[in-house]
Amino acid sequence: MKKEATECVPSQPSNDEHSPTRSTAKSVCLVLTTTCAMILNVSSSTAVTIALPAIGRDLNVQEDQLQWIVSAFSLSSGCLLIFFGRLADLHGRKKAFLLGVFWSGLFALACGFTKSVIALDILRAFQGLGPAATIPASIGILAHAFPPSRARSLAFATFSAGAPIGGAVGIQIGGALTEFAPATWRAPFFLSAGLASLCFIGGCFTIDADLPSKEEDRRVDWIGATLVTTGLVLITFVLGQGELAPQGWKTPYIVVLLILGVVFIGVFIWWQYYLEHSEGHQRPPLMKLSMWSRSNGKFAAMQFIAFLEWSGFISFTFWAQLYYQDYVHLSPVKGALRMLPMAVTGLLCNFIVALVIGRLDVVVLVVIGTVFTGIACLLFAIINPTSAYWAFGFPAAITSVFGADFVFASGTLFIAKISLPHEQSLAGGLFQTLTQLGTAFGLAITTIVHNRVLRREALKLGFDTTQPLQGAPAPAQLKSYRAAQWAAFAFPIFGAVLAVVFLRGVGVVGHKEPSGKVVDVETSNGSPNEEQANSARNSHEVAKKVGGNGGSEMH
Template structure:
């Protein structure tokens, strides 16, 4: 990784001015002007030069947080072992996943705001400590209910580390190729985390004595390693420049309660007595939706009040958790990118869950043999990181996102039409090769896009919004595909003259295959919907830092440079400033290399 002290190329000329004005729009100007969210001076960011080793350490620590969050968030392959230990049904053991997903998704926004206010490194370390502590607790759980509760608390750690990591990366690397590589590596941690968690779970479940418990002990050790790495490498927190550092606890209560109810409904509806027709499912969904809508109006009220310099200070009117005008940035493309990330991740989740069940339950393979068939994800995930780093500064983000959604769709389609009689190399292998490319293309480009159009003081909040959408996508993908799977399985078994048992073990093989196919068709539909939406990303442009031009050492270039050197100076002399650097806190000269100061007001480049 290149040193982060390299200054980015700042676009100049009429073309860049046009693109800056087109990106800005009235909404962006409203959201950044005269705000207590912004520092008293112009919103700018000071980047301290770092060595290569420290840069690698920061990226490794943040990427580990993403890998750990995804790996421990979906231990699907251990559910069979959990059910056997605690004598629980397959539907009940889903709460090992659901409990973590609910807390991890619903507390992201509050965690992002706390990280922006009180220090990203502090929130990051606390989050990793929570993950490690409750990992150990899960490993010693004596009954299923205790395990579900501990998993719910563990999700709070996942909600803390991910938005803090995005803020840490954005504040550690100025706009440059190093930043593009850092975000690409971090984004690759999401699909790779799913693969690593699956493979680790398969090995420890089949080979270790305590079976599923070993997974939590291993991830607790990895969390401890992350804490050490982050403590040593991540920069110390700097005080917030915001005048009003209060937290909008009313907004936090509204959005957290609303999202908890919505994600709970999405998670529980497939196993409810009458599915979505169940009374409590309908009631909770309506209440959850109403709370989220109320949160939106409350944030709009707070933002309007915040931007009014004549508004009196009120105990109840703290700065908003999230500016509503954030969704209007880049002419509404911020909102569009969130929807694409949500639905494409729903498709990726469909693939990850139903492929594992197809191999284990339909083909009746062991966990390790199942893991071997999904192993290509890990290696392709590493390659995807390299590809993204190479193309993100050269290719329009619309083409990257469109390609990603198409690749995800093709990977899911292969399993929607899979023929069990054919060898693994016909369907399973190519699908495993391209699924992670599709997921990573969308996730990495979306993460960079959000970081690029977000002011420094909102980086963690914007990252939390993006992560929340992917978590909601996970719940949507699982819920809709499970409903379709159960309906096909039940109807097919009934048509065969059988009564489906509690675990659906007696369903005919052809009915099971049709149910797997239809569940995958749901994921394919999600991807194609994203592909259609990506058309409206036209004009976003390049979100990565363009590669530096190579030096021209030709004889002609040297002669031209010599001629320019001999030309008389026509400009008025400018007095040289002292070469001291300035501490952004003390505003006094300090020793050391000059930090890179990035002015956000001039940084909304390239996005039309």
């Protein structure tokens, strides 16, 4: 049931009637604080990836036992985004942000002093809980602090820029610290602890005090949280381990865990449907399924496009780094230097987004971005090792980041615009979850392609495939790297097709000023709720009709 709010939208909106006035300097510091949190999140993952060989040497661990140092962080950070996003909306985004960065810094520091790989795996899993709380809270904080305006566009573009900066900090600075600092691989963890301290201090002084949630029923759907977290953990684990298991994807525990993961997600969807549509005193669902149909299904389309973009983008980055280090035999630092244009271009992309997001249709941004990521994958799919870096590697590094930055910035703005005030962190957490799942899915698929092609080509050249495939002939390795990039190429191109088909009519999502049009407000329990209507009206969040009238202007 919907309610029409017939009053005109005020000319100078605010996200809440009681939002405090904020100076320009404080607003800038607020954006920088949340951006620093994004830098911390990305660098905590990329710096450790570069440091894995040094960790293996120092702790006397085989290469195949090092993966969980990265995977444990990704599992805990990626699978709890929805739950922590919901808690942030209910109990305070500032609290969630501060607890998240404090937690991240504490366990980063602990990782720097550990002396065993098992302890490091466990501590990394705990460290990942920090970003799971911080990133959804950051999106909700920005959406609350900046109503639809040029300032909101700049805020989200700057926040998005934290990803390429974090990648540069992790790969470039983390690699340099690992190679040259006295603490070697421990130094990047100390760097993360320092960044977390800056985020905590900045959050204390720049983030507005939490306001009570607008929802009447603030109970937490613990059953739904358990179901979705368990399902995501199992599926993410299987995607990461399926190709590494003793019998590959036919390994019994891989098959069983995959089935269980799908069942848990299926039961979660049913449970959310039941809570949303049941009458009586059932607690509110963790995630309304009706969110996916917002804006005539464009909410779901944007989420799936993000999933596909990250499937391709992260796969490109992963296989490009392996190509430089394992095929071309460059050192980690020299390989990282060849990826440096990605960070520079990433910053420029977010600057471009800030300039054009208020003028350009979002479908144009998304299509350009995903196609450019596809071009990067294509360049490595046809790469000639004898050619200069400037022929294939450099243009691929330049074009690869367009999709990630354009889709993230425009996607988070779009989702913030069509989500209600009390859903901002949940919606942001859901968007982040889809990118995390896309990462795991893309790497799983491209790894399957790589390994199958490597084994086939090695057999053709007379190589004994019972031996480790890392020693396969160079021509076989080259074909397998190319094949992995062809598979990665398919993901962003499919995302571009989906954008053309399903995002038509969305229009401009950045800094549109209100025009006094009628707003359609979705109420939380299927009944009119004046307080929620006022809140949605004041923050210009349209739950149902954005893009639903063939390109009508977004509020």
